[in-house]
Amino acid sequence: MTATEAPRATEDDRFADLPAGPRICHRLDGPEDGEPLLLVAGLGLDLTSWPRRMVDGFAARGFRVVRLDNRDAGRSSRIATPPPGRTRQLLARPRPDAYDLTDMAADTVGLLDALGIARVHLVGMSMGGMISQVVAARHPHRVASLTSIFSTTGHRRVGQPARSTILRLAKAAPRTVEESVERHLAMLAHIGGPGFPPDDDLERAWATAVWERVGGARSQEVARQIGAIQASGDRTPELAGITAPTLVVHGDVDRMVHPSGGRATAEAIAGARHVEIPGMGHHLAPGVVDRLVELTTDLARGAGRTDTARSAGAQRTGENR
Incomplete structure (x- = not known):
């Protein structure tokens, strides 16, 4: 499998050329000596989809x-592989040459x-939750803690989108930035939760900026990512x-x-903590971001204390031999 060249970097973007082929764009924030925390975005979304308030x-x-x-x-x-056609997507029949979540976890x-x-x-x-789940399952020594946000297991009887959402996703890709922005706002109004409304001005600015960052709509790329989930x-x-x-x-709506x-x-x-937030939909709205940061930080801090206790116990065991 080969990969095409990535577009030119901006000042904040960095690139890593992986041995397996893909060139991965990334950004770094926070203290250089801080505990690493990796944010993995969802279907068709770029790294700027994580709210600035959350990153900060x-x-x-x-x-x-x-x-x-x-x-x-x-x-x-x-x-550089053909995307699945719409019929394949609707029938959940990925192409035989499709990459899958294991490949994305390897990235x-x-x-x-x-x-x-x-x-x-x-x-x-x-989808980023799915990728993170695969990393945690296949590379357990690399993962200190896992936070999976509005994601699922891949089982066909759970986590399926509403039919109204599928119909919206099936629309042809927008052709202009204006159409893309309005499509984004309409989708948020549909999948966002009533308890945590989006900031329309913020979302309009983000949708405009992401169109410029990625160079327009990327329908084939999204189709390949859908194929990866289905495969x-x-x-x-x-x-x-x-x-x-x-x-x-997860949100309850x-x-x-x-x-x-x-x-x-x-x-x-085993042992996972499940938090279902009333009024939350499929969006990291301003009203829920702080809670997500606190929940994840509590998990990470608890994991750190557990690792410290295990290390201390192992050291004591070694000393007593």
């Missing part, structure tokens, strides 16, 4: 925040290797192998990933 919140708590553009998103590599671990990060707190939303199938058995302290957060997806994820991972 983690940085203010001492984390070294890493954000990446997944393959086929933002300024990371475009993968994530490859970036950690390139940055010299041995162990990280993983935070993923939606991965039901990951429930794999999730049972996750050992990292895990937090699963999510029309993109039904709340049953969050419940199934928490049930599949």
Whole structure:
């Protein structure tokens, strides 16, 4: 599998050329000596989709925040394989040459290797939650904690989007920045929760900036990412192998990933904490960001205390031999 060249970098963007092929764009925030925390974005979203308030919140708590553009998103590599057609997507029949979530998880671990990060707190939303789950299951020694936000297991009977959402996703890609912005605001009005309304001015500015950053709509890239999710199938058995302290957060009115997806994820991972937030939909709205930062920070701090206790116990055991 080959990857196309990524677009030119901006001042804040950095690039890592991975041995497996993709070139991964990323950004770093927070103190250089802070505990690493990696944010993995969702379907079709770039690294700027994480609210600035959220990034700054983690940085203010001492984390070294890493954000990446997944393959086929933002300024990371475009993968040179044909996208699945609409019929394949609707029937969940991925192309035989499709990449899958395991490949995207390998990109994530490859970036950690390139940055010299041995162990990280993983935070993923939606598809990014799926990628993070795979990393935690297949590379347990690299994951200090896992926060999975409005994500799911891949089982067909849980976490499915509402039919009204599927119809919106099936529309042709927008052709202008104005159309893209209005489409984004309309989708947020549909999938956002009534308890946490979006800031329309902020969202309008973001949608305009992301169009300029990625160079317009990327329908083929999104289709390939959908193919990756479908090619991965039901990951429930794999999730049972996750050992990292895990937090699963979901809204109770999510029309993109039904709340049953969050419940199934928490049930599949031993010891996972499940927080279902009333009035929250499929959006990191201003009113919920601070709570997500606190919940994730509490998880990470608890994981750190557990690691310290384990190290101390191992040291004492060695001394007593």
